[in-house]
Amino acid sequence: MDRIRIRGGRPLNGSIPIGGAKNATLPLMAAGLLSDGPLVLENAPDLADIATMRHLLAQHGLTVVHDKAARTLTLSGAATNLEAPYDLVRKMRASVLVMGPLVARFGEARVSLPGGCAIGTRPVDLHIKGLEQMGAVFDLEGGYMHAKAPQGLKGARIIFPQVSVGATENLLMAACLADGVTELVNAAREPEIGDLAMCLMRMGARIEGIGTDRLVVEGVKTLGAATHPIIPDRIEAGTYACAAAITGGSVFLEGARMVDLGAVVRVMREAGVDVAEEHGGLRVTRSNGLRGADVMTEPFPGFATDMQAQFMALMCVAEGASMITETIFENRFMHVPELTRMGARIKYHGQSAIVRGVPKLSGAPVMATDLRASVSLVLAGLAAQGETIVNRVYHLDRGYESIERKLGAVGAEIERV
Numbered sequence: 001m002d003r004i005r006i007r008g009g010r011p012l013n014g015s016i017p018i019g020g021a022k023n024a025t026l027p028l029m030a031a032g033l034l035s036d037g038p039l040v041l042e043n044a045p046d047l048a049d050i051a052t053m054r055h056l057l058a059q060h061g062l063t064v065v066h067d068k069a070a071r072t073l074t075l076s077g078a079a080t081n082l083e084a085p086y087d088l089v090r091k092m093r094a095s096v097l098v099m100g101p102l103v104a105r106f107g108e109a110r111v112s113l114p115g116g117c118a119i120g121t122r123p124v125d126l127h128i129k130g131l132e133q134m135g136a137v138f139d140l141e142g143g144y145m146h147a148k149a150p151q152g153l154k155g156a157r158i159i160f161p162q163v164s165v166g167a168t169e170n171l172l173m174a175a176c177l178a179d180g181v182t183e184l185v186n187a188a189r190e191p192e193i194g195d196l197a198m199c200l201m202r203m204g205a206r207i208e209g210i211g212t213d214r215l216v217v218e219g220v221k222t223l224g225a226a227t228h229p230i231i232p233d234r235i236e237a238g239t240y241a242c243a244a245a246i247t248g249g250s251v252f253l254e255g256a257r258m259v260d261l262g263a264v265v266r267v268m269r270e271a272g273v274d275v276a277e278e279h280g281g282l283r284v285t286r287s288n289g290l291r292g293a294d295v296m297t298e299p300f301p302g303f304a305t306d307m308q309a310q311f312m313a314l315m316c317v318a319e320g321a322s323m324i325t326e327t328i329f330e331n332r333f334m335h336v337p338e339l340t341r342m343g344a345r346i347k348y349h350g351q352s353a354i355v356r357g358v359p360k361l362s363g364a365p366v367m368a369t370d371l372r373a374s375v376s377l378v379l380a381g382l383a384a385q386g387e388t389i390v391n392r393v394y395h396l397d398r399g400y401e402s403i404e405r406k407l408g409a410v411g412a413e414i415e416r417v
């Protein structure tokens with residue numbers, strides 16, 4: 001059951017529930033290492049990455065209970081093993097988020113270096129440099145980062161030379177238990193960071209500047225129990241917004257919030273898609289033709305790199321040309337050759353792609369190497385004439401819960417085969 005078959009050409013109409021954000025849940029789970037808990041995370045999605053993080057934390061010694069019916073994750077206990085093994089870290093890069101909490105609370109961590117991945121080299125130097133500034137000493141041995149801070153971490157002024165979501169999260173968590181004040185300058189402002197900060201505050205942390213690029217954290221001795229609702233997944237919402245738009249339908253995205261979508265809504269409107277706030281969610285409707293629109297990926301509130309592939313699929317059937325520039329990751333156009341196999345006209349050079357819209361795509365067997373590239377092929381398949389088979393569905397299961405059920409419920413002809 002690792003392929004999805006789609007027969008395209010049906011406009012989507014109805015309502016799609018948006019789950020808790022994968023990219024908020026993963027750091028929130030890592031925050032469970034900072035206290036004995038219990039930390040109760042509400043609105044938890046059921047995704048492969050969440051299961052991987054659960055395994056990682058369990059092998060550190062935490063008790064992690066995922067009540068899928070109640071959609072809660074409950075984390076409790078203290079870490080007894082300070083090593084994050086290669087086998088789990090290579091499966092999911094966000095595993096590196098255990099490093100800050102482990103060093104801050106236990107004075108030591110041994111975390112496998114994640115290595116590169118399909119979308120770029122993705123080094124973790126900013127995580128390491130920040131922790132070093134806070135007094136940790138690093139050794140690299142056998143592919144592992146071994147960090148030690150036997151006297152605990154100390155507050156520091158850390159100026160990020162480049163915006164990094166993961167490094168901001170790791171250092172924010174570490175700073176909560178450091179001695180003194182930590183200032184994170186040029187911090188990432190993604191909604192998932194605000195969500196993490198809110199949860200840490202509920203656990204007893206002292207943080208100022210939430211939602212800005214300067215976070216100031218006054219370390220405390222211990223953190224405690226908390227219950228925290230996870231924010232809705234803005235990338236899942238944006239993806240289904242593209243599904244409504246590419247099929248010429250009208251879909252209500254239950255739970256989605258305009259404020260989290262940043263530039264994505266502005267660009268979709270420029271492309272001729274109507275996005276409106278309604279009670280409890282967003283309605284996305286496309287009644288007329290799509291127009292080409294240019295985008296450049298940027299840190300939040302700019303256009304999210306995690307929406308680039310989906311927007312490109314949309315632009316494949318727009319009238320006119322669109323220029324799509326990827327500035328965050330150096331290799332995030334792996335969907336281009338696959339979209340081309342479906343009849344798209346795309347040329348790319350370096351970090352920019354020109355998409356010239358065509359009236360129709362045609363279904364084909366396709367495969368992709370990462371999560372968002374895979375879902376862009378599902379979107380193209382929904383609009384294409386004939387049958388599309390998307391292979392390697394395990395990529396989709398990392399970030400989209402019940403994708404075939406959610407799309408099927410609004411009229412798509414889609415099944416797992």
Ligand SMILES: CC(=O)N[C@H]1[C@@H](OP(=O)(O)OP(=O)(O)OC[C@H]2O[C@@H](n3ccc(=O)[nH]c3=O)[C@H](O)[C@@H]2O)O[C@H](CO)[C@@H](O)[C@@H]1O
Pocket residue numbers: 022023024026093094120121122123124125126127128162163164165166167188305306328329330
């Ligand atoms: C689990 C999670 O939340 N993943 C998201 C997170 O990934 P992640 O946290 O890995 O992404 P970053 O924001 O750290 O990466 C941004 C850029 O900075 C570079 N960099 C990062 C750290 C570092 O130490 N050195 C360095 O050079 C990266 O290679 C990349 O080019 O933010 C990305 C950018 O919005 C999203 O695409 C991912 O979906």
Ligand SMILES: C=C(OP(=O)(O)O)C(=O)O
Pocket residue numbers: 023092093094306371372399
């Ligand atoms: C790139 C992504 O995730 P990760 O950082 O976990 O690889 C993503 O969610 O699109």
